[in-house]
Every structure is written in structure tokens, then in C-alpha cells.
Amino acid sequence: MSEFTSELKNDRFIKALLRQPVDRTPVWMMRQAGRYLPEYRATRAQAGDFMSLCKNTELACEVTLQPLERFQLDAAILFSDILTIPDAMGLGLYFSEGEGPKFRKPVRTEADIESLQVINTATDLSYVTDAVSMIRRELNGRVPLIGFSGSPWTLATYMIEGQSSRDFARAKTMLYTQPELMHQLLDKLALSVIDYLNAQIRAGAQVVQIFDTWGGALSHAAYQEFSLAYMDKIVRGLITHIDGREVPVILFTKGGGHWLEAIADTGCHCLGLDWTVDIGSARSRVGDRVALQGNMDPALLRADGAIIEKEVASIMQSYGSGTGHIFNLGHGITPDIHPDNVKVFIDAVANFSTRS
């Protein structure tokens, strides 16, 4: 029996994920707790660097809740980073200003990979589960809480390159020249992600999302073998029900629009779509097997309100009637967006959606 006894006051996000009828299309935004919010920047300044903010339970909880105070969002998402697992494996994650995440000890050799240990979330990443529990308590049933992780392939790219990359030269070289070594790394990561997400679910996460940010850089065949196969393994390894509720799983491969049918075959509940995909065509391809989350180009949030509203209406119309749509951006919101435009976006979803 969970410590969380409060009923969900707003469960339209969970219902849409399970393709049950909803009163209107639910909405949240990837990176909704972030630098575009002045209150986030203030808390971040208080914490110091980005990882200190992730590791400070109270402050991580605070920034998770900030966007809910401003906008009619239907979900909260744990404030954390996709690279916590490799950091816990000892690679030394740090952020150099304006350059994105980096690792002090990238993984390059067979010996590097053999020495990696599958993480134990309870001991290695308790700051994450502590934050999940605190956020869940603070939410008090207001909206569901999403836990998340990077996909094994996406984590592997950062671990091998040591930072973000344009063409993934080192990671792809390992994939093509030492596929067995790559599989060994991906398997350790998949087992770690299973442990990590199950710990988040036990700590209070009601939905989980896997971010496969760089799956779209792979060839058709390599995607199936080196990214999707491990997300499939994760889906099969997750806790499916807790507190009498099903735990929906969202898989999001950026640039993965070619592979929606195969992603749906994992048994996940929902596919995240980037903005290059026409959501209506996606729906006709995957049918009623999964819900769809997305997919407005985040760049549209720089436009005038009327243009944002028109785009929201257009995506709604493309999806069509019936449940199974969770509105979101096609990727994370960027730091330069004005919060007023976010309000236009979120309100437009409420205004243009119809009952299912």
C-alpha cells in the first residue's frame, strides 16, 4: 500500500494515455520547468549549478511545481536530467555554460565498459527518488507526476562522446565495429533504467517517459537493434500497476517518425511525436493501439498569439475526434520563450479541444 492516499483531482492525462474518454485534451510541455520562467532562474541562482539544483530535494520540488502555478497544465514532470544514470556510474557529469552536458570520464574502451556497474537507484540515486516522493506529496493529487529517463542509446551517445555531438562519430564507430561491446553497454544501461524507473514509480511517479533524443540519428536497421530493442526490454521490465492503477509508459524518439508502428509494438501506452510528423497520419498508421503525445514545433512559441492558436487548432483538427491525444510540444521549450506565449498555448489547448 502506497503512502499516497490522495485521489487524483485531475486525471485527464492518465485517462488519455489509457485511451479512456476525457472532458478535454490534456496538455503539458517537455522542459516546462525551465529557464524561460523567471522564477526558475531565481531558484537556480539560489542552488548554484544545474546539478546542484537537481540534487537539492526541496528546490527540485519547488521548480517542478512552478509552471503549475502559472498555467493550466495537466501533468507535472520531475525536475531532473536524463544523464543522472551515467553520472551515478561514476562518469562525472558537469555542465559548462552554453556548451551543454559533459562527462569528465567518457567511456571509450572495452575495459571502461566492463567496469561499469548497473546502478542501484536506492543507494546511487536516492536524491531522485526523494524528489519524486516530495513532489508527489506536494502535488497532493492536483495532477499526475511523470518520472523519466534517457533511453539506453541516448545515454550511450553522451557516455561515449563525452558530450553532445553532431554526427556521433565515436558512438557509431563502436556500434558498427564492435557491436557486441555496444550491446554490452546498452544492456547495462537498460537494466539500470529499469531499476531507476521502477524506483521512481515506487516513490510516486504515476507515468514514466523515456527520452530517446538521439534515436533518430540511427539508420532504420540500427535503430531497431540498438535503440528500440532496449526500450522494448525496459517496457517489459517496468512495474505495470501500483495502488490499483496502471502505470502508462510514453516512448519518445525524436526523429523517429518512420518507426511509429515498431515503437507501438513494444506495448508502450503512448508515442511522443516531434513536429515533423503529421499527427493525423501518425494516428491512421498506429490505429487505436497507443495514445499520441505532441506535437507543436516549439519555435511557434516565438510567434504572435493568433498564430499559436491557429497552429493548436490545426493540430487538434489533424488528430480528429476521440480520446488518446495528449497535447505537447514536439521537443522541449527553449529558454528564450516569453511565459505569456506559453499561456496562450496552454489556454488554446483547453479552448479548442472537444470532449471525447
Place this chain on the structure above:
Amino acid sequence: MSEFTSELKNDRFIKALLRQPVDRTPVWMMRQAGRYLPEYRATRAQAGDFMSLCKNTELACEVTLQPLERFQLDAAILFSDILTIPDAMGLGLYFSEGEGPKFRKPVRTEADIESLQVINTATDLSYVTDAVSMIRRELNGRVPLIGFSGSPWTLATYMIEGQSSRDFARAKTMLYTQPELMHQLLDKLALSVIDYLNAQIRAGAQVVQIFDTWGGALSHAAYQEFSLAYMDKIVRGLITHIDGREVPVILFTKGGGHWLEAIADTGCHCLGLDWTVDIGSARSRVGDRVALQGNMDPALLRADGAIIEKEVASIMQSYGSGTGHIFNLGHGITPDIHPDNVKVFIDAVANFSTRS
């Protein structure tokens, strides 16, 4: 009547583009004249910077022919850059080492766009047509010569951002907030590209390819309106026959795998495919309307010969029997590739292909 009277000794590239029977699958590589070749680096050192090499007719001709001396390639491609048009418009193209192309005077305002003039290739870009004519003479019918241009949208992104970009913030802001202004820019670019490619065709280019490197960054709807519509205009504006031969047109939108049917609708002869697309699925989607060019991940050229050969065989098998396939990489070859691996790749195409 053209000055070029020599018959093509190897026309399997042209035949495959027109979906006529061929003795084997033709092959060439995007960026085949480039930094991975030591002889290219020597010529480049002689020329000075990259644009000086493009503008030196003899040396541009020399580097165009270099890869043909090493490998059994079925086409030559003009050595030049996709950004010659904005350079000719007065934006001041330069290359800073390791950072890619930049413009001294990016296009930002309505006044900037209104003052742009559609280029006149004969006067503004005669160094390109001079190079085309010299290469065509030097080839003497050995293989066909490909002329090329960037797509209007791709040119516009560099012109507005002033350099390469991760998320095209300025270009997309203009697209969404001032669509009419963006259309004005794209129209000037499309008219310039038509003039430029027709001049290349008159100067001796036997095939033309349009590189839409950044079309894949657009949403489904924005791609149709702001990139594809202008490539469509270009296809309709090009010389279709010269010297008693049809001039095939190849459209390549990187990341455009969702939109193959719509790209084929332009009436182009061939679609370039990046490596994320399964070529067999692409073929079943577009049927026999167009040829397909691609699509091995260039990262595979870092692997061992046996792995390269296996991938070539796999792509061949996925395409299946019959004509209409031009083998290529899914994007340009990178500078770190060893020429020996390129030889394995090119030879594998000859060895694994079957008569159509």
C-alpha cells in the same frame, strides 16, 4: 547545338535516374571530392581557403576529377558550395576553420530582403559555369556531370542565421511571424536557383541535384509551404532537355523521409534518401514514379570492410530487383574516412548489384 559532342561512355547513372535498364547499380558519393582525400588536401592547400578553391576554375576542375581516378564512380559532381548564391547576392560568405560557413551581412530585416536582387548567373557566378564547362570537357564523356544548388529554404536558413544553426531560431521566427516576408525571400531564391541551375545545364551539367539540407527541421505543414513549394517551382522552371537528352533532377531533403510521396509529386526524377529511411519501404511508397538515391549511413565507412560490404548488400536487397536505384551515402562523406574504405564501398556496389 552544344559544344559537347562526345557520347557518354558510361551512362548507367542517367539510365537509372530515368528508370531504364542498367547493367549494374550506379554509384557516387555526396562530397566525393573532399577532405578525406590527401590529393584534395594538397590542392586545397595550393588554393588557399575553400572559396578560393571554388573560384579557381582549373583547381575546382582538378578536385572534381580526383575521386574518379581512385574509384569506379558513375558520376562526377561539380566542386562548389551550396552557398554561392547568397554570396553572389552580396552577403559575404566566409569559412572560419572548424566552424562552418558564415555570412558577414546576414539578412534580418524587411529592408534587407527587399534590397536583395535575383542573381544573374552569367555575370554574378561565371566562375561556376566556367568550372562546369571545363569539367565537362575534361570528363570527355567518361561519366555524367552533376550540377547542384541548395534549396531556397536551406539557403534562407544560412542567410538569416548568418551561419549554421541548431534550432533555426531566427529563420523560424521569421517564418512564423512574417510568413509573407519569408515567402518574398524564398521566391527571390527560387528564381535565382532556376537561373543558376539552367546556366549550369547550358554549361554542361547533365543532371542537377537540389540539396535541401535543413528541410527536415520544419513541421509537416511548414515543409510543404516553405520548402517543397519552392523546389516544386524550381523543377517546373528548369530546362528539361538539352542535346537530345532529358536532364534528370534529384531532390534531396535530409530528414524528409515522411514526405517522399509529396516530393515525388513535384515531377522530379529521383529522391535522395538519408540513412534513416528503409529504401525498400520508400520504394513501395513512391512506386515506379521516381528513382531512389541512397542511402548508407556515412558513419559505416569507419567500420571494417566486411561490415561495409554487408550493409551494401543489405541496402541492395531492401531495394530489390529492377532499375531505378542509384547507390549513394545518406549524407556527405566526412573528412576522417580512409580512402581504402571508400574503395571497399564502391567496389561492393559493383559486386553486389545485379542487372536490371
